Amino acid sequence: MTGRRSLRVASATLLSLSLTAAPVLTAGPALAADKPSPSTSPSVTPPARMSTVGGERLGEPGTQVELGRGAPVLPKDLSARSWIVADAETGDVLAAHNAHWRLAPASTLKMLFADTLLPRFNRDEERKVLPSDLAGIGSGSSMVGVKEDETYSVHDLWLGVFLRSGNDAVHVLSAMNGGVEETVEDMNEHAEELQALDTHVVSPDGYDAKGQVSSAYDLTLIARSGLQKKDFREYASTVRAQFPGETEKVKGKAARKSFEIQSTNRLLTGDAGLDAYQGIAGVKNGNTTNAGSTFTGVAERDGRVLLVTVMNPEKKEHNEVYKETARLFDWGFEAADKVEPVGELVPPKGVGTDASAQADAGPSPSVSGSTGGKPAAAVVPSGSSGIGTALAVTAGVLALLAGAVFLVNRRWPLPDLMRRRR
Numbered sequence: 001m002t003g004r005r006s007l008r009v010a011s012a013t014l015l016s017l018s019l020t021a022a023p024v025l026t027a028g029p030a031l032a033a034d035k036p037s038p039s040t041s042p043s044v045t046p047p048a049r050m051s052t053v054g055g056e057r058l059g060e061p062g063t064q065v066e067l068g069r070g071a072p073v074l075p076k077d078l079s080a081r082s083w084i085v086a087d088a089e090t091g092d093v094l095a096a097h098n099a100h101w102r103l104a105p106a107s108t109l110k111m112l113f114a115d116t117l118l119p120r121f122n123r124d125e126e127r128k129v130l131p132s133d134l135a136g137i138g139s140g141s142s143m144v145g146v147k148e149d150e151t152y153s154v155h156d157l158w159l160g161v162f163l164r165s166g167n168d169a170v171h172v173l174s175a176m177n178g179g180v181e182e183t184v185e186d187m188n189e190h191a192e193e194l195q196a197l198d199t200h201v202v203s204p205d206g207y208d209a210k211g212q213v214s215s216a217y218d219l220t221l222i223a224r225s226g227l228q229k230k231d232f233r234e235y236a237s238t239v240r241a242q243f244p245g246e247t248e249k250v251k252g253k254a255a256r257k258s259f260e261i262q263s264t265n266r267l268l269t270g271d272a273g274l275d276a277y278q279g280i281a282g283v284k285n286g287n288t289t290n291a292g293s294t295f296t297g298v299a300e301r302d303g304r305v306l307l308v309t310v311m312n313p314e315k316k317e318h319n320e321v322y323k324e325t326a327r328l329f330d331w332g333f334e335a336a337d338k339v340e341p342v343g344e345l346v347p348p349k350g351v352g353t354d355a356s357a358q359a360d361a362g363p364s365p366s367v368s369g370s371t372g373g374k375p376a377a378a379v380v381p382s383g384s385s386g387i388g389t390a391l392a393v394t395a396g397v398l399a400l401l402a403g404a405v406f407l408v409n410r411r412w413p414l415p416d417l418m419r420r421r422r
Helices: 002-013 106-120 154-164 167-176 180-193 216-226 230-237 320-335
Strands: 063-065 080-087 092-097 126-128 151-153 240-250 253-262 280-288 292-301 304-313
Touching: 080 216, 080 320, 092 216, 092 320, 106 154, 106 167, 106 180, 106 216, 106 230, 106 280, 106 292, 126 154, 126 167, 151 154, 154 167, 154 230, 154 240, 154 253, 167 180, 216 280, 216 292, 216 304, 230 280, 292 320, 304 320
Parallel strands: none
Antiparallel strands: 063 092, 080 092, 080 304, 126 151, 240 253, 280 292, 292 304
């Protein structure tokens, strides 16, 4: 286990992200408890003081924006408790509202689950589901339809996680990782590595649990980390796919059919009264009683890539979280060159930036338990529909240095993000 954990830490370092030339700003000593304790629960109003990871202004309650000449004003009909708009490549935070408010994340937390576990299994590795694998799934959870005693590939399970937000698929993958408790520990460790210090994981699937919190800032940071991985980008952008069904007897022979699953990301698929957002490239949505609706999205327009996270709109209109996200994307694309950043997305702990380091094209490594930690083939889901998106293969395979330390150039090594095709 020690060797496996060391390899996982080394793999996590691969997720180092770009920064501007400005130094990293972290929370000052006056802020107690940068890392939330298990007893932490969200308040009704944002705290007067919040974490300042990424910049002092991000720790202030309310809306933070620095409009320049000709910059459009922010949308006036935003009701979310917390949101953030950031440039995915430079890491600049263009605007934010209660960015570090610790709130229930719902299934957007699955981004951290995926970013933590994706490199650990080969896509072709299989699991015959045991009853214990599905134990402890919360009542009313979103499910993809995993059945006991059926065998699924890791590829199938990740499709279930990303497209249908399947808590059953999360629990099976957690079982493969040593169990829910081990996975929660790993996710919390990875969050700390990423400097997502508002985040405390209790349940790996994002199901409502006492003390389980994250923030718009952290979810954006986590998404940016995950999007460094080609397999993460592929799964997050898949619109529909085939998922294995139950084995049945047909004319005395065992036969297993598949059924179609579709992404629950409505900016990717569209919905009644809501068009798919042009240029959308993922990432993850969530909804629970405690969290309300949450969403983190990434989109590209005219060569610029933005990340937007919206948490818990007060308006309860259908698809409100997506509508507010779309308005923030529209604002961000128009305002990007006309505002001064109010903060930045920081890199993982202990990882420097090196302008001379070059990011090579290719996927992030996947680690198979059956290969003793050797790099395996990257996950590349099949089954995305014609109305889906295509990903360029350019991504962050970075220079490997002594001690498995990775350094990247200052610009986010994903210059050719996928573009939606109609």
